Amino acid sequence: MTAPIVQYRDVCKSFGDVEVLKGINLDINPAEKVAVIGPSGSGKTTIIRLLMTLEEPTSGDIVVDGKNLWKMEKNGDMVRANENHLRNVRGDIGMVFQHFNLFPHMTILENCMTAPVHVKKENKDEVRKRAVEMLERVGLGDKIDNYPSQLSGGQKQRVAMARAVVMRPKIMLFDEVTSALDPELVGEVLEVIRDLAQHEDMAMVLVTHEMDFALDIADKVLFLDEGVIAEQGSAKEVIEHSQNERLQSFLSRFRS
Amino acid sequence: MTITILLAASLFAYIMAFVAGLSRLSRNIIIRKVGGFYVEVFRGTSLIVQLFWLYYAIPMLLNIQVASNWWIGVIAIGLNYGAYLSEVVRSSILSVDQGQTEAATALNMSSFQRMRFIIFPQAVRMMLPEFGNYTIQILKGTSLVSLIGLTDVLYYGDIIRSTNASITPIVYLVVLVFYFLLALPLIWLTRKGEEIAKKGAASQ
Numbered sequence: 001m002t003a004p005i006v007q008y009r010d011v012c013k014s015f016g017d018v019e020v021l022k023g024i025n026l027d028i029n030p031a032e033k034v035a036v037i038g039p040s041g042s043g044k045t046t047i048i049r050l051l052m053t054l055e056e057p058t059s060g061d062i063v064v065d066g067k068n069l070w071k072m073e074k075n076g077d078m079v080r081a082n083e084n085h086l087r088n089v090r091g092d093i094g095m096v097f098q099h100f101n102l103f104p105h106m107t108i109l110e111n112c113m114t115a116p117v118h119v120k121k122e123n124k125d126e127v128r129k130r131a132v133e134m135l136e137r138v139g140l141g142d143k144i145d146n147y148p149s150q151l152s153g154g155q156k157q158r159v160a161m162a163r164a165v166v167m168r169p170k171i172m173l174f175d176e177v178t179s180a181l182d183p184e185l186v187g188e189v190l191e192v193i194r195d196l197a198q199h200e201d202m203a204m205v206l207v208t209h210e211m212d213f214a215l216d217i218a219d220k221v222l223f224l225d226e227g228v229i230a231e232q233g234s235a236k237e238v239i240e241h242s243q244n245e246r247l248q249s250f251l252s253r254f255r256s
Numbered sequence: 257m258t259i260t261i262l263l264a265a266s267l268f269a270y271i272m273a274f275v276a277g278l279s280r281l282s283r284n285i286i287i288r289k290v291g292g293f294y295v296e297v298f299r300g301t302s303l304i305v306q307l308f309w310l311y312y313a314i315p316m317l318l319n320i321q322v323a324s325n326w327w328i329g330v331i332a333i334g335l336n337y338g339a340y341l342s343e344v345v346r347s348s349i350l351s352v353d354q355g356q357t358e359a360a361t362a363l364n365m366s367s368f369q370r371m372r373f374i375i376f377p378q379a380v381r382m383m384l385p386e387f388g389n390y391t392i393q394i395l396k397g398t399s400l401v402s403l404i405g406l407t408d409v410l411y412y413g414d415i416i417r418s419t420n421a422s423i424t425p426i427v428y429l430v431v432l433v434f435y436f437l438l439a440l441p442l443i444w445l446t447r448k449g450e451e452i453a454k455k456g457a458a459s460q
Contacts, residue, residue: 052358052361052362053361054358054361054362083366083367087364087366090364091364093362094362094363095362097355097358097359097362099355101353101355101356101358101359102359103356103359103374103378104378105377105378105381114363114373115363115364115365118365118369118373119363119364119365119369120364160359163363164362164363167363167364173362
């Protein structure tokens with residue numbers, strides 16, 4: 001049994017008076033593919049935003065590769081992490097967003113190269129080679145000098161995935177990456193995720209409404225309901241054997 | 257004279273705009289307050305009064321000559337329009353989509369790198385049209401320096417008019433045309449700025 005690469009311990013998050021997450025305990029193993037499903041407002045997205053350091057947990061710990069993400073040691077005490085600490089710990093995490101968030105003032109290739117070159121200080125030619133390979137892999141080899149505004153939504157999302165993978169993360173987070181796409185463009189994006197899931201040995205956490213796809217590629221499925229993990233297990237366990245009524249009614253909405 | 261003051265005052269105003277605009281976004285509350293104080297004071301009082309302060313009041317109070325008339329013109333105009341432009345800088349930076357910051361964070365950029373590579377380059381594109389507009393305003397603002405004895409376009413116009421009052425309309429027509437000719441390249445630059453702004457700004 002390998003050590004988990006990410007551990008949530010009793011993680012809570014409130015926005016004002018609204019309690020979004022109420023005590024999340026979760027282990028993610030290296031290379032494990034985790035799908036997070038649940039009704040909207042159940043806190044799915046918040047779970048991964050805490051891990052990406054886009055939101056700070058109200059209480060509890062998130063441990064990444066043995067290091068506490070949001071707290072650091074100072075003179076023997078555990079204090080709130082500063083930016084340096086966050087940068088040290090989150091370096092192995094990458095994320096793809098619902099609204100792509102490509103950098104509009106850079107070409108596709110520059111989008112994929114900026115961070116490896118300036119953040120990881122890698123050799124520019126090497127990064128370029130890797131970025132071009134990755135863009136070819138997602139089927140955009142002929143678009144590397146285009147700007148994001150010249151691409152379709154599906155193409156933008158494929159660039160966003162290439163941009164994240166070029167950083168060689170050990171954990172990739174997908175935040176409803178097909179929700180903002182026209183239906184006919186969803187397939188090409190799922191295709192890339194499937195390719196990554198099969199050929200890359202990074203852990204992946206998918207927050208998604210693409211139920212069949214999620215259940216198909218996930219090693220572990222979490223059903224989140226009102227801020228708690230109401231059910232977890234393999235896709236088979238969760239779907240066929242769960243006694244959870246809310247899960248069953250949630251799933252039935254996807255099976256018409 | 258009009259042109260040199262325009263160039264120097266614009267440059268000074270741009271520098272002040274970035275210094276003050278960025279300080280108002282600083283995490284340090286003292287820097288933020290100082291920036292805010294500067295902007296409110298220079299935005300809230302008239303340019304001509306500021307000019308007279310530098311030219312008449314401060315030398316009398318402190319018994320020093322602040323600088324040559326030319327420099328006083330440049331400093332007063334630069335400080336005044338710098339205050340307005342700093343608001344353009346500030347609001348442009350704030351208007352860059354929050355998702356851009358998040359994407360940069362997800363690529364593990366530091367807050368400085370986020371500003372330098374992602375936010376600032378996009379904000380500058382949005383600033384260009386407004387900077388063009390204000391530069392035209394600065395050009396027109398330079399006519400005030402004739403009041404502190406600088407020999408700009410308007411000053412010459414007044415001299416000619418005082419020797420021959422009958423040609424007053426023609427003199428002012430010439431002055432008018434002169435300002436418009438000077439403004440033409442600036443208007444053209446502003447258009448260019450708008451085109452660039454359209455191309456590079458976040459549109460999702």
